Amino acid sequence: MKIRNLISCALCGLTLFACSPSGGEKDAEMDCFITDLMERMTLREKLGQLNLPSGGDLVTGSVMNGELSDMIRKQEIGGFFNVKGIQKINALQHLAVEESRLKIPLLVGADVIHGYETIFPIPLALSCSWDTLAVERMARISAIEASADGINWTFSPMVDICRDARWGRIAEGNGEDPYLGSLMAKAYVRGYQGNNMQGNDEILACVKHFALYGASESGRDYNTMDMSRLRMYNEYLAPYKAAVDAGVGSVMSSFNIVDGIPATANKWLLTDLLRDEWGFGGLLVTDYNSIAEMSSHGVAPLKVVSPNNALVFGRKALSISSSDALASMKVHSMPSFFSVTPNRLNVPP
Numbered sequence: 001m002k003i004r005n006l007i008s009c010a011l012c013g014l015t016l017f018a019c020s021p022s023g024g025e026k027d028a029e030m031d032c033f034i035t036d037l038m039e040r041m042t043l044r045e046k047l048g049q050l051n052l053p054s055g056g057d058l059v060t061g062s063v064m065n066g067e068l069s070d071m072i073r074k075q076e077i078g079g080f081f082n083v084k085g086i087q088k089i090n091a092l093q094h095l096a097v098e099e100s101r102l103k104i105p106l107l108v109g110a111d112v113i114h115g116y117e118t119i120f121p122i123p124l125a126l127s128c129s130w131d132t133l134a135v136e137r138m139a140r141i142s143a144i145e146a147s148a149d150g151i152n153w154t155f156s157p158m159v160d161i162c163r164d165a166r167w168g169r170i171a172e173g174n175g176e177d178p179y180l181g182s183l184m185a186k187a188y189v190r191g192y193q194g195n196n197m198q199g200n201d202e203i204l205a206c207v208k209h210f211a212l213y214g215a216s217e218s219g220r221d222y223n224t225m226d227m228s229r230l231r232m233y234n235e236y237l238a239p240y241k242a243a244v245d246a247g248v249g250s251v252m253s254s255f256n257i258v259d260g261i262p263a264t265a266n267k268w269l270l271t272d273l274l275r276d277e278w279g280f281g282g283l284l285v286t287d288y289n290s291i292a293e294m295s296s297h298g299v300a301p302l303k304v305v306s307p308n309n310a311l312v313f314g315r316k317a318l319s320i321s322s323s324d325a326l327a328s329m330k331v332h333s334m335p336s337f338f339s340v341t342p343n344r345l346n347v348p349p
Contacts, residue, residue, distance in 0.1 A: 037102065045102065048076040052109070052285070055083030068092060075100045079107030079153070089150030112154035112203075113172060114138070116145040123158065123184075127174035132187040139191020144201045153204040155252065157188035159239035160209055166219025173214060178235055182242035189246040196247065207243035209254035209287055211269060212236050222255045224297075241278060250283040255290050262294040 038046075048071075055068060071077045072095045083089055089108055097103045114120045120138045129135075139156075146154065159181050162170040174181040185207065194202035215236060216223040227236070244251070251274060254263040263269055264286050274280045295301050 037104075041102065045075045048074070049078035049104075051077045052079050052081060052107070053077055055080050055088075069095055072096050072106070073099050075102060075104065077106070078104075079109060081109035081153075081155075082111075083108065084110070084149065086149050093150065107153050107204075108151050109153040109155060109206075110146060110151045111156070112142050112146045112151065113156050113158070114142075116142050116149070116151075118142075118145060122171050123173060124171050124175060127180060127184050130180065130183075132183050135184055136187040136191040139188045139205075140194065143192045143194065143203045147201045147203050151203060153206065153250070154192055155206045155208060156192070157185055157205065157243065158208050159185045159243060160212070160214030160254075161236045161239065162214030164214075164216075164219040167214060167216060167221065168219075169221060170214065174239070178238040181239035185239045185243040186246040189243050189248045193247065193249060197249065204249040204283075205243075206250040206252050206285065207240055207248045208252035209263075210240055210251050210274065211254060211263060212258060213254040213256055216256060222293075222296075225256050225258075226260075244274075244278050244280050248282065250285055251280060253284065253286050253290060255287055255293060257297050262290075262297045262299060264290045264294055265299060 051071075053068065053071070068077070068080060068083075069092070072092060080092070083092065093106060093108075096106045110116075114122055114126065115138070118141055120126065120142075126135050126138065142154070158169070158172045160169070160173050161176060161178055161181055162173055163176045164170075174184045189205045189207070192203050192205040197204065212225055212227065212232065215225040215227060217225060240251075253266075253270065256263055258266050258269050261268075270284060274284070292301065
């Protein structure tokens with residue numbers, strides 16, 4: 001199955017497509033297929049498409065493993081990450097397309113940062129070469145190796161500008177220069193996604209962490225940051241925009257606040273800037289558990305916010321009739337597919 005079709009199916013819980021011929025005959029056919037599929041999905045299955053648990057083979061954050069098979073059969077997940085090995089991944093995909101009600105294939109993600117089986121220098125070292133062709137070739141090799149193992153999505157490139165060497169994750173980025181960072185962002189996207197993801201050896205790229213994650217105060221990871229819009233546009237936003245212009249298929253929101261609002265729930269950042277100003281139409285995914293960790297910035301936990309709030313898929317809202325709708329499922333938001341438009345979630349008195 002072509003990776004493009006796999007992604008289209010797996011993301012059916014995120015976007016409501018119109019059954020229209022715009023975009024060509026093949027796009028119209030897919031639109032009709034997705035529209036019909038959405039009409040047959042239950043609320044629980046739609047919420048399940050927003051759930052992305054970890055398998056635990058490749059460790060990032062705290063490991064959330066076990067019960068993947070049962071969750072797949074019940075269509076309580078839209079994908080998984082950090083499972084390594086073609087036999088394991090193939091078996092889980094077969095469960096999805098053979099033993100679940102709607103037979104929706106799964107997104108399979110991994111932190112393929114500077115190589116998969118073949119390990120290359122860290123991204124900071126690669127950027128020091130100023131050799132975009134070499135970086136693109138590195139990403140191409142990584143995509144070929146990862147896709148051969150059943151992985152179709154990488155959480156790379158990280159393009160956060162950082163000017164404080166105390167921040168440990170500076171090693172995963174391209175340094176302090178927005179121009180160099182923009183060149184490298186495009187090279188990574190071209191290498192991972194190849195010819196617009198037409199081949200089986202091309203994988204979905206994910207630019208992160210949107211936005212300003214590398215500007216944390218005191219170089220402390222997950223810490224707050226504060227800056228003017230002028231400085232954002234001139235010094236920090238260019239690499240993200242370059243990745244979007246290069247056709248990156250997914251964007252990961254960051255842990256930090258932007259203008260006092262967590263990036264994961266920031267309407268200006270995720271809707272006004274990313275969607276409307278830059279025209280990004282792809283998948284938006286949160287960083288590892290960042291929905292729950294918004295409480296660190298003063299947002300009420302998801303289970304206790306007003307039941308009248310809505311999860312928003314792009315521009316289409318699906319209201320949750322009960323605050324227990326998510327709690328009744330084994331939902332792991334690490335990371336979760338999530339796109340929001342409210343500036344803040346309402347906090348009950």
